[in-house]
Amino acid sequence: MNQKIENLSKKLVEKNIKPSFQRIKVLEYLTTKRNHPTVDEIFNELVIEIPTLSKATVYNTLDLLMESKLARIVTIEENETRYDADVTNHGHFKCDLCGVIYDFPVNIDDLSTDSLKNFKINEKNVYFQGICPKCLDNIDNNKDKNKGK
Amino acid sequence: MNQKIENLSKKLVEKNIKPSFQRIKVLEYLTTKRNHPTVDEIFNELVIEIPTLSKATVYNTLDLLMESKLARIVTIEENETRYDADVTNHGHFKCDLCGVIYDFPVNIDDLSTDSLKNFKINEKNVYFQGICPKCLDNIDNNKDKNKGK
DNA sequence: TTTTAAATTTATAATGATTATAAATTTATT
DNA sequence: AATAAATTTATAATCATTATAAATTTAAAA
Ligand SMILES: [Mn+2]
Ligand SMILES: [Mn+2]
Ligand SMILES: [Zn+2]
Ligand SMILES: [Zn+2]
Numbered sequence: 001m002n003q004k005i006e007n008l009s010k011k012l013v014e015k016n017i018k019p020s021f022q023r024i025k026v027l028e029y030l031t032t033k034r035n036h037p038t039v040d041e042i043f044n045e046l047v048i049e050i051p052t053l054s055k056a057t058v059y060n061t062l063d064l065l066m067e068s069k070l071a072r073i074v075t076i077e078e079n080e081t082r083y084d085a086d087v088t089n090h091g092h093f094k095c096d097l098c099g100v101i102y103d104f105p106v107n108i109d110d111l112s113t114d115s116l117k118n119f120k121i122n123e124k125n126v127y128f129q130g131i132c133p134k135c136l137d138n139i140d141n142n143k144d145k146n147k148g149k
Numbered sequence: 150m151n152q153k154i155e156n157l158s159k160k161l162v163e164k165n166i167k168p169s170f171q172r173i174k175v176l177e178y179l180t181t182k183r184n185h186p187t188v189d190e191i192f193n194e195l196v197i198e199i200p201t202l203s204k205a206t207v208y209n210t211l212d213l214l215m216e217s218k219l220a221r222i223v224t225i226e227e228n229e230t231r232y233d234a235d236v237t238n239h240g241h242f243k244c245d246l247c248g249v250i251y252d253f254p255v256n257i258d259d260l261s262t263d264s265l266k267n268f269k270i271n272e273k274n275v276y277f278q279g280i281c282p283k284c285l286d287n288i289d290n291n292k293d294k295n296k297g298k
Numbered sequence: 299t300t301t302t303a304a305a306t307t308t309a310t311a312a313t314g315a316t317t318a319t320a321a322a323t324t325t326a327t328t
Numbered sequence: 329a330a331t332a333a334a335t336t337t338a339t340a341a342t343c344a345t346t347a348t349a350a351a352t353t354t355a356a357a358a
Contacts, residue, residue: 018335020334054338057337059317079345080315081226093270106262111255111256116277119242119282120280123279124277125275126276128270128272128273133267133268203309206306229344
């Protein structure tokens with residue numbers, strides 16, 4: 001448990017970010033929840049444990065994490081920005097019904113990108129939308145119900 | 150010339166959208182410029198020809214085009230939403246230096262998405278970031294200059 | 299053609315996420 | 329302990345988007 005804090009602290013120090021309590025907590029939230037949260041979601045959870053917390057600190061910390069590549073923005077169309085401490089290559093799927101954002105493995109290098117051979121590519125994002133299995137099940141169940149009537 | 154207007158008008162009618170002058174002009178802007186514009190860019194250009202134009206009309210029209218799949222949002226991380234009348238499968242590349250958004254062909258179906266076999270996928274977005282050839286050239290040229298000194 | 303109703307456009311206010319600014323607090327240095 | 333630097337906090341400003349209602353245009357009815 002305390003080991004985790006140590007690890008997070010080390011991660012920050014490695015990137016020359018002073019590991020303040022607030023910063024560790026934001027990073028901990030991202031890495032343990034892995035829920036692609038908004039600033040508000042992070043703030044509302046952490047302010048319970050840190051009553052003096054300011055939303056500005058959450059914004060500042062996320063900016064720091066982004067600069068040092070310890071976190072990235074989930075590029076999906078939403079009015080609130082969502083963040084992800086998993087910076088490895090993976091795709092995102094957002095369910096249009098329940099809104100949950102799923103991770104999925106995707107071999108981005110498989111994408112034929114001959115037309116970009118003269119471009120320097122720094123980031124690759126893959127984002128799908130649709131309906132998740134849970135919501136598909138719910139739809140099916142409702143159909144069955146109506147059939148019975 | 151007038152033929153184009155006819156075509157755009159037909160496109161709207163097919164989707165049960167009344168082809169008002171403002172709506173045709175917004176769609177014309179999107180299809181001819183193909184520059185992934187913001188609402189402001191569309192408005193500022195069209196208000197020259199339509200001095201009474203309201204920004205609300207641009208928002209309303211874009212919402213209509215989106216609903217009927219005549220346009221889509223360019224899913225990239227920006228504070229202003231950008232729109233695209235090209236709804237065929239293609240990827241977007243944004244240059245971090247000049248900000249230009251390039252289209253590029255991408256065979257999205259090549260992506261192995263076994264893990265999403267129970268998901269209903271409605272939309273697929275591919276978005277890359279980096280530096281475009283033009284800006285790469287500029288960087289090289291500047292290096293050469295400094296070398297000469 | 300006039301009247302009436304519906305649809306569209308416009309003007310404007312409200313919302314809300316993000317950014318900016320400066321004061322307060324904490325941490326490090328002398 | 330005193331001072332300086334860094335961090336956090338509180339608060340105001342910005343600005344894209346949404347909401348609302350009035351004005352205008354278009355279509356339908358009389
Ligand atoms: Mn993720
Ligand atoms: Mn495009
Ligand atoms: Zn769902
Ligand atoms: Zn460029």
